[in-house]
Amino acid sequence: MGIYSTNEFKGGLKIMLDGDPYTIIENEFVKPGKGQAFNRVRIRNLKTGRVIERTFKSGDTVEAADVVETNMQYLYNDGEQWHFMHPETFEQLTADATAVGDAAKWIKEQDVCIVTLWNGVPLGVAPPNFVVLNIVETDPGVRGDTSGGGGKPATLETGAVVRVPLFVQTGELIKVDTRTGEYVSRVKE
Amino acid sequence: MSSVGDWRPTASLEVLAARARVLAEIRGFFAEAGVLEVETPALSSAGATDPALGSLGTRYTGPLAPSGARLWLHTSPEFPMKRLLAAGSGAIWQICKVFRDGERGSRHNPEFSLLEWYRPGMSLAALMDEVAALIGRVLGHPVGEERLTYAAVFERALGVDPHGEPAAGLQAAAVRAGVAGASRLELTGRDAWLDLLMSHCVEPGLGANGITFVHDYPPSQAALARVRDGDPPVAERFEVYVRGVELANGFHELADATEQRRRFEADNARRRFAGLPAMPLDERLLGALEAGLPDCCGVALGVDRLVMLATGAERIDEVIAFPVERA
Numbered sequence: 001m002g003i004y005s006t007n008e009f010k011g012g013l014k015i016m017l018d019g020d021p022y023t024i025i026e027n028e029f030v031k032p033g034k035g036q037a038f039n040r041v042r043i044r045n046l047k048t049g050r051v052i053e054r055t056f057k058s059g060d061t062v063e064a065a066d067v068v069e070t071n072m073q074y075l076y077n078d079g080e081q082w083h084f085m086h087p088e089t090f091e092q093l094t095a096d097a098t099a100v101g102d103a104a105k106w107i108k109e110q111d112v113c114i115v116t117l118w119n120g121v122p123l124g125v126a127p128p129n130f131v132v133l134n135i136v137e138t139d140p141g142v143r144g145d146t147s148g149g150g151g152k153p154a155t156l157e158t159g160a161v162v163r164v165p166l167f168v169q170t171g172e173l174i175k176v177d178t179r180t181g182e183y184v185s186r187v188k189e
Numbered sequence: 190m191s192s193v194g195d196w197r198p199t200a201s202l203e204v205l206a207a208r209a210r211v212l213a214e215i216r217g218f219f220a221e222a223g224v225l226e227v228e229t230p231a232l233s234s235a236g237a238t239d240p241a242l243g244s245l246g247t248r249y250t251g252p253l254a255p256s257g258a259r260l261w262l263h264t265s266p267e268f269p270m271k272r273l274l275a276a277g278s279g280a281i282w283q284i285c286k287v288f289r290d291g292e293r294g295s296r297h298n299p300e301f302s303l304l305e306w307y308r309p310g311m312s313l314a315a316l317m318d319e320v321a322a323l324i325g326r327v328l329g330h331p332v333g334e335e336r337l338t339y340a341a342v343f344e345r346a347l348g349v350d351p352h353g354e355p356a357a358g359l360q361a362a363a364v365r366a367g368v369a370g371a372s373r374l375e376l377t378g379r380d381a382w383l384d385l386l387m388s389h390c391v392e393p394g395l396g397a398n399g400i401t402f403v404h405d406y407p408p409s410q411a412a413l414a415r416v417r418d419g420d421p422p423v424a425e426r427f428e429v430y431v432r433g434v435e436l437a438n439g440f441h442e443l444a445d446a447t448e449q450r451r452r453f454e455a456d457n458a459r460r461r462f463a464g465l466p467a468m469p470l471d472e473r474l475l476g477a478l479e480a481g482l483p484d485c486c487g488v489a490l491g492v493d494r495l496v497m498l499a500t501g502a503e504r505i506d507e508v509i510a511f512p513v514e515r516a
Contacts, residue, residue, distance in 0.1 A: 007291075029294025031391075033438050033491075034412050035241050035293065035384035036376065045193075053369040055389065057376060058291070 002064045006039040006056050014046070014067035017054065021118045022047045022064035029058070046116065046123045065118065072115045074107045082107075082125070084115055095122035103127040106178045112138040127178045132187050134155050135170050151183075195515050199506040206497045209509060214306060214327050215284065215492075222319075224280040224306060229269035231285065235471035236261040238456035239412065240463055243290030245299070261468075262288035265489055266305055267413065268474040270343075271442065274307055274485060275477035283304035284492060295504045296434065298512050302492035308483040311423055313441050316486040317402050320429055320437060323490075324400060327499055332431075333399030339406050339423075346391045352407055352421040356382050366390045377463065380409050395430035403428045414440035414500055429490070446478035511516035 009027040016022070022043040031037035039060035044051050046067060072084040072093075081094040082104070095115065097104065099122040106115060106127040116124040126127070138154035151158060151163040154174075162176055164183045175184040198205070202345040219226065235246035242264045256265045262468070263269075265287050273281055287303045308316055317336065325331045343351040359382035363371035367388045376382055395401040404427040406414045411424035425441035443449055458465040496508040506512045 029292070029297055030388045031292060031297065032241075032384050033435055033489075034239060034390055035387070036381040036409065037241075038385065038388060040389070055368055055370045055372060055385070057297065057381075119502075 003061045004064055005061050006058050009041060013141055014065040015043070017043070021067050021123070023067070024062065025051065031058070045079065046118060067116060067118050067123070069114050069116050071112050074109060074111045074113055076109055084113065084122070087112065092152065093122060095125055099123055100125045106131050106133075106160055106176070108133070108158055111136040127186045129177065129179055130175055131178055132173050132175050133160070135164070135174060137171050138164060138168065138170050192477070193510060194420050198510040199515065200396070200508055200510050201510055204496070204500050204502065204508055205510060209497050209498050211327050211492070211499055212284065215323070218326050218415055219282045219306070222280075224282045225278060227270065227273060227278065227281045227283050228285070229266045229273070229283065231263050231288075232260040233263050233268070233471070234258070234260060235268070235474075236468035237264040238453045238460065238468045238470065240456060240459045240465060244468065245288045245290045251450050262370070264289050265303055267487070268471045270305060270307055270487070271474060272477040273475065274309060275480050275482045280306070280308050293513060296494065297492070298505050298509060300513065300516070301505075301509075302491050303489050304495075305487065307442070307485050307487040309483040311486050313404070313427060313439065313486050316377040316439055316488055317404075317427060317442060320402075320439070320488060321400055324431070324436075324495070334402065336402040336404060337402055342395065342401075342403055343386065346394055347386060349426050351383055355379070359383060361387060363389070373459075378428065380407070383407065383410070392430060392435065393433040396432050396434070399431070401430045403425070403430065411443075412462055413443050413449075415443050422508055434494055434498070435491075436494050436498070437488050437490035439486060442482065443479055444482040444484065446475050
């Protein structure tokens with residue numbers, strides 16, 4: 001992989017630091033009028049999610065991290081590993097629970113996810129922004145309530161629990177925004 | 190690099206109107222003070238020798254320069270203004286665009302507006318009074334101020350002596366203060382460590398309740414200021430901070446041509462050591478100093494940052510119409 005100088009720093013750039021891959025969140029150029037320039041960056045460790053700060057002397061270089069984001073289809077879970085397939089090359093790979101993280105509670109077979117790979121190994125999985133899932137359990141609500149106020153918890157087929165309006169019933173399909181974990185609408189089959 | 194919508198200004202029209210009012214206040218201030226407004230060339234046959242300043246270069250080809258002449262865009266109008274002072278101009282001021290290579294961030298744009306003025310016969314303390322009065326006028330109300338030595342602000346923020354502490358001790362102070370990555374930074378010389386501590390640990394706490402003037406700099410950071418003998422000797426230089434932002438830099442101006450030439454050459458030696466090109470010396474400035482520069486103090490103030498202060502802007506892009514990406 002290549003080398004980046006501080007002049008290439010910007011949000012989203014993937015760099016190596018102390019053996020771990022990081023993504024730059026924020027890059028601040030700091031320079032006294034008559035003095036040494038620095039780049040003060042906030043970076044996220046792509047393995048742990050931890051956000052740290054680091055100061056570089058302007059002009060210094062860092063190694064680029066071989067991190068790519070690729071669309072992959074979720075196939076199945078074998079009890080321990082989640083299996084994904086590249087939709088064009090049909091290449092398959094597996095991700096563990098650490099990499100899949102919160103995505104596990106939203107994805108079901110055949111959903112297309114964004115898988116972040118570091119040196120070919122999955123570091124993270126982002127579910128689709130919107131998923132359609134079946135409600136497997138929710139209290140029978142009062143019919144006729146269409147206000148959406150209040151609401152009640154509903155358990156989805158993937159195990160996720162979201163708040164839904166009172167009129168939504170067990171067995172119905174709903175659309176959920178995975179970024180917020182919020183109910184969007186009912187979906188007719 | 191262009192994209193849809195990037196023809197638009199990054200500053201709102203309201204802020205640009207506020208900017209125009211700031212410029213009008215500055216003009217009014219100097220007109221009332223009887224200081225002469227001047228203009229000097231943005232192009233110079235000499236570049237800035239200071240290793241911390243990057244000069245942008247260009248070429249002129251035409252009458253009297255058939256094969257092209259290398260010219261530099263000025264990083265400040267200091268040298269030609271001193272030539273005017275040596276020619277007997279008396280007190281002078283100007284606002285001009287200056288250019289610095291390599292500088293871009295939330296408070297930096299490689300092209301920015303500098304207000305610079307010189308006061309023959311005025312003390313550095315009196316010039317600080319004038320800076321405070323100008324800032325008060327622009328903000329529309331008097332601003333409280335404090336004046337602290339460079340040693341005092343370092344003592345207060347870090348408990349270290351910036352005049353005596355060796356580089357390793359300054360690095361240790363940065364590590365103690367939690368500057369991330371300080372233990373692994375490779376910096377050349379004490380001054381770079383002082384700059385790191387100043388920008389990361391000291392500066393953010395300066396000017397919290399008004400204006401902080403920091404004065405009496407280490408002689409190694411004299412730039413173009415005179416050095417006053419003492420224990421320790423200090424550079425007769427001040428910097429102005431408001432809300433953690435460096436706003437202005439003032440000097441009791443060096444008038445000794447021999448010392449000026451020595452500093453230029455020392456700058457170029459440091460440039461070569463750092464792998465930077467040496468810059469041509471401004472022989473016309475040296476000529477003016479030999480002819481005699483009146484005893485004077487001068488200060489350069491970042492107009493964009495003053496407008497940021499007046500409008501509450503967080504980023505320089507909010508106060509300039511078109512930053513470099515849209516230039």
